Amino acid sequence: MASEHPRANLQPGQNLPRLALHIPEPKFRPGDAVDFAEVDVPPAGEARRPDTADKASGFTDLAYTLVRVLDDDGNAVGPWDPKLSPDVLRRMLRSMALLRAFDERMFRAQRQGKTSFYMKALGEEAVAVAAAYALDYEDMCFPSYRQQGLLIARGWSLVDMMNQIYSNTADRLGGKQLPIMYSVKEAGFFSISGNLTTQYPQAVGWAMASAAKGDTRIAATWCGEGSTAEGDFHSALTFATVYRAPVIFNIVNNQWAISSFSGFAGAEATTFAARAVGYGIAGLRVDGNDALAVYAATQWAAERARTNQGPTLIEHFTYRAEGHSTSDDPGQYRSEGEPNAWPLGDPIKRLKDHLIQIGEWDEERHAAQDKELAEQVKAAQKEAEKNGILGHGLHQPLESLFDGVFEEMPWHLKEQRQQMLDEESASGRPWDRKA
């Protein structure tokens, strides 16, 4: 049957040039020399600071630039300077340095076989710590696995965190969770899940509940740039804009999702902050290694949420300086030169330089503080290890395996528990032979 469609009679191959599938490729692979000249870094102080009550549709420019406060000389410049007191700046610096010391120690503990797994936040300390300082303690955080800085900035016990990492007798999660999947309700830190971005719609729901109850608390959530590809990301942003939920969405764009560079989440074509534009959400793109910019953006977004103006999406432009986890070797997929060549530098050094520049800090005090923090972490580790380390066998009673599946244990779990205990006692080969 002859078709009357004008293109029906074309022969195969007449569509020229042939189609080509684009597969993104990072700029540098192992062995390559690194030059980040193409990364667009606008001068500090240049981005405008709109009113928190402005319409989201007017923020498009801010989604494509970088909010930066600290310039190359360590000065705080421009309309986003939060003008924090030297005392607050020093505390923030201390929290960031403590986080780094904690990471360093726990990474080593994993290498020593004291625990099974760890994930550092090296280079991303400002993202979590500065945000924690800008939020109220009562605000609820729905973190991913790389925001341990929230707990540290909120003054949570290092020993308690380590107990979780060691799955020891004092582990508040009873050894049920993989190390670093903390849950600290008291500190407004929601239970971490291994499933990426599930916390995004949950944060929106929490924020909606707070609004529905006439509460004053807001929610904040974090995910990596790689995780923005998950469907939950879209659901969360849709819900947040529809109900004007008092929530802050943070995207930690550290350029890498394990071995996949940000191009596989869409970064070649646009920014992650620009995602906000289509949803009608205020979007800000921030220098994630600039603690003052992170603080200022978070404070701005919090004010927007608290005044019922709705959600804000903040892209924190940063760099994952370490491997993805203790199970990862970044030397297999990226150039070793990247972390040092990163044009936005190191967040701790930049805040330190600022404090020195304004005459409120010096290298000697900084070195002394680093030493003191290392001792603090070491002491915490010693304390935590009194409760046991993962390498030393089972710390929880076997039967606790069945606790907390349901509020009350149904018969089938009781039966399975009994079976397990009977098998254990009949075997003559106890599970926990090291105990």
Add this chain to the structure above:
Amino acid sequence: MNMIQAINSAMDIMMERDPDVIVMGEDVGYFGGVFRATAGLQAKHGKTRVFDTPITECGIIGVAVGMGAYGLRPVPEIQFADYIYPALDQLVSEAARLRYRSAGEFTSPITVRSPFGGGIFGGQTHSQSPEGLFTHMSGIKTVIPSTPYDAKGLLIAAIEDNDPTLFFEPKRIYNGPFDGYWDRPSQNWSKHPAGAVPTGYYKIELGKAKIVRAGEALTILAYGTMVHVCTAVVAEAGIDAEIIDLRTLVPLDIETIEASVKKTGRCMIVHEATRTSGFGAELSAIVQERCFYHLEAPIERVTGFDTPYPHSLEWAYFPGPVRIGEALKKIMKDA
């Protein structure tokens, strides 16, 4: 009341009793739901407690989990159980595990309502029975009523329960019991004793089955629409079967099942869901493990076939009177 009205009444009562109960889902607000289950609730309880949502199932359940973590008691609706799959991650990885993974710091006291089951010419995506996916997941309770009276009592119990609960509503019997004879005039609940539903508060404990018909010849395990089909077939065949409506699949009422099969020595399992790895397989294994020396015949399963739910061949697919009748003969052959 019909089952829709009973379900509506359960939500209405719970919203009156507990300011933390909220209802949400696609079309549930102003419009009152595509099946009318939430009709009038928004007008009565206000928009912040009964509201329409965007069309995103993972969003609906994810948001409900967050609300539960805050302290609310959300009752989200998934318009058809066939569309619950986008929410699987939130249900299985989040709602079901939140209590366990946080050692009780956070919980998910949510009740997910969803119309399910076939018999309405719903074709592939308005007929499915996915209960077996959820009974396989630890941390979730699964409830399926078969009458208006049970629907209200069980839904109230589910909403009050502090664990995440899936509440599957057999839409074929929303308006009246269905005996499987699709070519006969349909009945409505007004003539059925279980259509008499108290207007006030009452609840039916989760995890308790109901013996719909006491008998000695064999035990039939069923739930939802199939309870009524089995009842009709058994009456026609004149067999003294004991028909058990499970009502809750997890936790299961093992005592009632075990006592019955040990008494009758025969067990037939009937569900609409596809056969392989369906909940019937679990029931069969449990009965075999516990009642092995009492069994006088192999356990029979009458289920949907291992195919997607068809449109025009619905009545060949549906485990109706013909298929159940033949299975009855088979299991009673040596009696």
